Amino acid sequence: MSTQKNFEEPSYLEYKGKYKGIFSWILSTDHKRIAILYLFSLLTFFATGATLGLLMKLELIAPGKTIMTAQTYNAFFTLHGIIMIFAVVIPGLPAVFGNFLLPIMIGAKDVAFPRLNLLSWYFYVTGVTLVLISQFTGQGPPDTGWTFYAPYSFRTTGNMLPAVFGAFVLGFSSILTGLNFLVTIHRMRAPGMTWLKMPLFPWTLYATGWVQLLATPIIGITLLMIIAERTLHIGFFDPTLGGDPLLYQHLFWTYSHPAVYIMILPAMGAISEIIPTFCHKTIFGYNFIVASSIAIAFVGYFIWGHHMFTSGMSGTAQYVFSLLTFIVAIPSAIKVFNWIATMHKASIDLQTPFYWAVGFLFVFMIGGFSGLILGSLATDIHLHNTHFVVAHFHFIVFGGTGFAFFGAMHYWFPKITGKMYDSRWANTGLIIFFSGFITLYGEMFFLGMKGMPRRYYDYDEIFHTGNIFSSLGAVVMYFGLAVIIINLISSLRNGAKAPSDPWGGKTLEWTIPSPPPVENFEEIPVITKGPYNYK
Amino acid sequence: MYSTTGIEASNYVSTYNTAFYFIAGVSLLLLIGLTITMLYFVFRYNKKKNPVATQIEGNTFLEITWTVIPLVLALVMFSLGWSGWKSTTKPPKDAMNITVVARMWSFLFVYENGKQSPDLIVPVNTPVKINLVSLDVIHSLFIPDFRIKSDIIPGREKFMWFLPEIEGKYKIFCAEYCGLQHSYMHSTVNVMSKDKFKSWYAESAKAVTVAGNASPADIGEAIMRAQGCFACHTPDGTKLIGPSYFNLFGSQQTIIRDGKEMTVTVDPEYIKRCILQPNTDIVKGFPSTVMQSYRSTLSDNDILKIIEYLKTLNDK
Numbered sequence: 086m087s088t089q090k091n092f093e094e095p096s097y098l099e100y101k102g103k104y105k106g107i108f109s110w111i112l113s114t115d116h117k118r119i120a121i122l123y124l125f126s127l128l129t130f131f132a133t134g135a136t137l138g139l140l141m142k143l144e145l146i147a148p149g150k151t152i153m154t155a156q157t158y159n160a161f162f163t164l165h166g167i168i169m170i171f172a173v174v175i176p177g178l179p180a181v182f183g184n185f186l187l188p189i190m191i192g193a194k195d196v197a198f199p200r201l202n203l204l205s206w207y208f209y210v211t212g213v214t215l216v217l218i219s220q221f222t223g224q225g226p227p228d229t230g231w232t233f234y235a236p237y238s239f240r241t242t243g244n245m246l247p248a249v250f251g252a253f254v255l256g257f258s259s260i261l262t263g264l265n266f267l268v269t270i271h272r273m274r275a276p277g278m279t280w281l282k283m284p285l286f287p288w289t290l291y292a293t294g295w296v297q298l299l300a301t302p303i304i305g306i307t308l309l310m311i312i313a314e315r316t317l318h319i320g321f322f323d324p325t326l327g328g329d330p331l332l333y334q335h336l337f338w339t340y341s342h343p344a345v346y347i348m349i350l351p352a353m354g355a356i357s358e359i360i361p362t363f364c365h366k367t368i369f370g371y372n373f374i375v376a377s378s379i380a381i382a383f384v385g386y387f388i389w390g391h392h393m394f395t396s397g398m399s400g401t402a403q404y405v406f407s408l409l410t411f412i413v414a415i416p417s418a419i420k421v422f423n424w425i426a427t428m429h430k431a432s433i434d435l436q437t438p439f440y441w442a443v444g445f446l447f448v449f450m451i452g453g454f455s456g457l458i459l460g461s462l463a464t465d466i467h468l469h470n471t472h473f474v475v476a477h478f479h480f481i482v483f484g485g486t487g488f489a490f491f492g493a494m495h496y497w498f499p500k501i502t503g504k505m506y507d508s509r510w511a512n513t514g515l516i517i518f519f520s521g522f523i524t525l526y527g528e529m530f531f532l533g534m535k536g537m538p539r540r541y542y543d544y545d546e547i548f549h550t551g552n553i554f555s556s557l558g559a560v561v562m563y564f565g566l567a568v569i570i571i572n573l574i575s576s577l578r579n580g581a582k583a584p585s586d587p588w589g590g591k592t593l594e595w596t597i598p599s600p601p602p603v604e605n606f607e608e609i610p611v612i613t614k615g616p617y618n619y620k
Numbered sequence: 621m622y623s624t625t626g627i628e629a630s631n632y633v634s635t636y637n638t639a640f641y642f643i644a645g646v647s648l649l650l651l652i653g654l655t656i657t658m659l660y661f662v663f664r665y666n667k668k669k670n671p672v673a674t675q676i677e678g679n680t681f682l683e684i685t686w687t688v689i690p691l692v693l694a695l696v697m698f699s700l701g702w703s704g705w706k707s708t709t710k711p712p713k714d715a716m717n718i719t720v721v722a723r724m725w726s727f728l729f730v731y732e733n734g735k736q737s738p739d740l741i742v743p744v745n746t747p748v749k750i751n752l753v754s755l756d757v758i759h760s761l762f763i764p765d766f767r768i769k770s771d772i773i774p775g776r777e778k779f780m781w782f783l784p785e786i787e788g789k790y791k792i793f794c795a796e797y798c799g800l801q802h803s804y805m806h807s808t809v810n811v812m813s814k815d816k817f818k819s820w821y822a823e824s825a826k827a828v829t830v831a832g833n834a835s836p837a838d839i840g841e842a843i844m845r846a847q848g849c850f851a852c853h854t855p856d857g858t859k860l861i862g863p864s865y866f867n868l869f870g871s872q873q874t875i876i877r878d879g880k881e882m883t884v885t886v887d888p889e890y891i892k893r894c895i896l897q898p899n900t901d902i903v904k905g906f907p908s909t910v911m912q913s914y915r916s917t918l919s920d921n922d923i924l925k926i927i928e929y930l931k932t933l934n935d936k
């Protein structure tokens with residue numbers, strides 16, 4: 086299975102192109118090198134965001150001032166939110182693993198538009214740089230939260246314009262990636278790879294691509310409207326100029342809710358790859374998993390109003406949005422059932438990526454179930470904007486997307502780097518991380534039920550005990566993260582050489598050497614069988 | 621005194637509980653069931669115990685079952701949430717009307733007879749309808765023990781209503797981020813017996829209640845406390861988002877008027893203008909759109925008392 090063929094071509098890591106040193110990376114149009122660029126920038130931003138998160142938790146360990154002022158806290162959760170959403174989880178799996186693996190998994194030599202691909206990385210870095218500039222210039226860092234709600238975002242003296250413009254530029258990066266993937270999937274599948282022979286990770290990237298392409302322009306326009314309002318005083322959203330704050334919320338969530346699916350769909354795709362590989366078994370209900378991805382992407386457009394149940398929409402809008410929110414839970418549930426069914430009568434090889442997948446399923450279910458509680462009108466009216474919501478979305482985006490990202494990292498690490506990692510340390514890190522995660526965010530559900538609002542620098546004594554637990558959980562989780570990352574980095578030096586198919590996977594990336602050669606395939610494969618064929 | 625669980629402090633507690641316990645209960649059962657199934661598979665079908673996997677492509681009957689059952693459960697959950705919420709939109713005709721004026725970072729409750737209070741004082745077992753007015757940004761009136769919240773949106777007419785069912789004091793929080801002091805924007809609902817409420821309500825329609833022998837300066841301070849001035853100004857020289865009152869009266873202040881910088885003496889005329897038209901003269905180095913006019917809640921007489929109080933803050 087893992088006999089390494091002797092390819093003429095050097096691997097993408099060794100290949101000497103036109104440029105040298107750092108330029109051979111930042112000017113490369115190879116989808117694999119671009120993926121690595123994204124990986125490193127993304128991990129840097131993630132570390133920044135996670136550190137801000139930890140500092141916030143330390144502030145919240147006791148009521149009153151602990152380590153920072155209210156102004157700093159408000160700036161921190163704003164920057165934390167912007168970085169985590171726009172710079173980490175939205176690009177997340179598509180930009181890193183999608184870029185690296187999509188062409189390989191469908192048997193292509195690159196994406197459809199390699200230069201556009203590189204451009205989107207530049208947009209990405211520029212966008213984040215603008216957000217960071219806003220922290221250090223003007224009258225002080227932005228303090229609106231990542232949602233930039235009007236009219237507060239017009240009242241604050243914080244330096245809004247660069248941050249908003251940064252988010253705008255990040256949107257373009259996302260649109261370009263989506264467009265690129267759509268065209269790649271439509272035009273560049275290997276001969277014989279019909280739609281229903283395509284692996285599930287590319288399928289979710291396909292569904293995500295449409296969401297990126299169709300939803301992101303809405304936030305782009307909205308952010309431009311904020312800029313126009315702030316500089317030219319055109320009254321779109323600010324009531325003192327004759328605008329409507331609710332219009333802002335509608336526009337914002339029309340994008341930002343589908344954006345949640347940009348974050349989670351590729352994560353589901355990665356999990357759908359990991360599970361069959363380690364089960365040595367074809368995936369259960371392939372067609373239903375494909376259909377549910379498309380259903381999620383489609384219905385996901387029409388439920389943004391569930392972020393606004395207390396803002397005073399019309400009664401009809403309230404219950405239609407609530408009903409659709411319950412409907413969109415069904416396709417996600419179908420996926421969970423199929424994943425678990427895949428484990429039935431399997432022959433499971435208990436390796437690190439599989440543990441991540443199991444962890445993913447557990448936290449994703451908790452995130453999803455808490456979403457039902459928030460989608461229900463009577464309960465949301467109490468829980469909206471409390472720590473319950475903070476717990477819910479960390480379980481979904483950090484638990485869901487984050488666990489899948491780490492799972493994918495441990496799954497494809499041998500392929501990408503050509504090195505194996507130490508599984509004992511990887512598993513230890515996972516256990517520490519998992520316990521910290523559950524303590525940190527699990528407790529927040531109870532804080533929210535008791536009534537602790539979010540974005541609270543200081544809180545009533547009744548919330549103290551819960552916050553102590555939650556903050557200690559953050560410290561444990563941070564420690565687990567460090568173990569995981571350090572283990573992977575040290576494997577780059579000390580890891581054993583990876584065979585081309587260390588896990589017994591069946592999709593195309595496991596048929597080529599690790600790390601892959603520059604052109605991926607010596608000869609484009611001809612596909613005759615489904616993607617998870619273990620017969 | 622603040623209860624956070626159990627008691628049915630308002631009409632929404634029981635409907636909230638029905639929806640919450642049903643959804644959370646079903647979810648918990650499913651979570652436990654699915655997790656145990658998954659872990660069982662992981663132990664039963666690991667490589668050692670089951671060296672060869674059985675290839676199963678799927679099963680349409682199962683797919684239909686696990687689509688339909690969750691769908692039915694979801695619809696039940698939806699309808700419980702919906703029916704619990706419906707009543708929030710229909711206040712009883714005989715509800716007592718109170719207006720809340722929210723601004724950065726205080727709530728002020730204004731009653732039909734003109735009475736004002738920073739706390740929400742209501743009689744037990746009487747439906748209360750609160751008209752929601754914000755003078756600056758979006759705030760949200762949240763009473764956890766009543767299981768209700770509603771955003772207060774500037775420029776938009778909105779209300780919320782509830783029926784307080786048990787006497788006692790309950791916390792109010794602001795639940796929409798509104799800037800620097802958001803987490804300090806809180807208040808209390810005080811649910812009184814009907815008799816007690818009646819006598820409180822009938823007391824002269826003064827903005828604040830102070831001891832009978834209070835000096836004008838004391839009354840001024842109490843008014844400012846009730847109106848929330850101290851969220852932005854301090855009496856002791858510390859700079860918050862607004863300038864401190866310390867040594868303010870009679871001093872020379874650099875201000876910006878119509879974009880031009882000038883110096884004025886802080887006299888009663890200037891202070892009155894600052895309170896009623898805060899965006900005319902902007903103190904140099906401070907933001908212009910933060911303080912909102914108090915025209916609707918302060919009378920000339922109140923302002924005179926505020927000025928008396930400010931005079932006491934000069935060191936002699």
Ligand code: HEM
Pocket residue numbers: 134135136138139141142162163165166167169170173174229230231232475479482483487538539540541542559
């Ligand atoms: C690494 C550890 C992390 C910690 C310790 C952490 C902690 C926190 C804390 C304390 C808050 C503020 C809660 C409040 O006061 O309302 C917060 C908000 C938030 N977090 Fe995290 N978080 C972490 C990771 C993440 C990740 C991976 C994401 C990815 C999506 C994320 C997304 C957000 C968002 C969107 C907000 C809301 C910001 C806002 O209110 O504007 N966080 N987080």
Ligand SMILES: [Cu+2]
Pocket residue numbers: 725758759760794795796797798802805
């Ligand atoms: Cu507020």
Ligand SMILES: [Cu+2]
Pocket residue numbers: 759760794795796797798799802803805
């Ligand atoms: Cu607030």
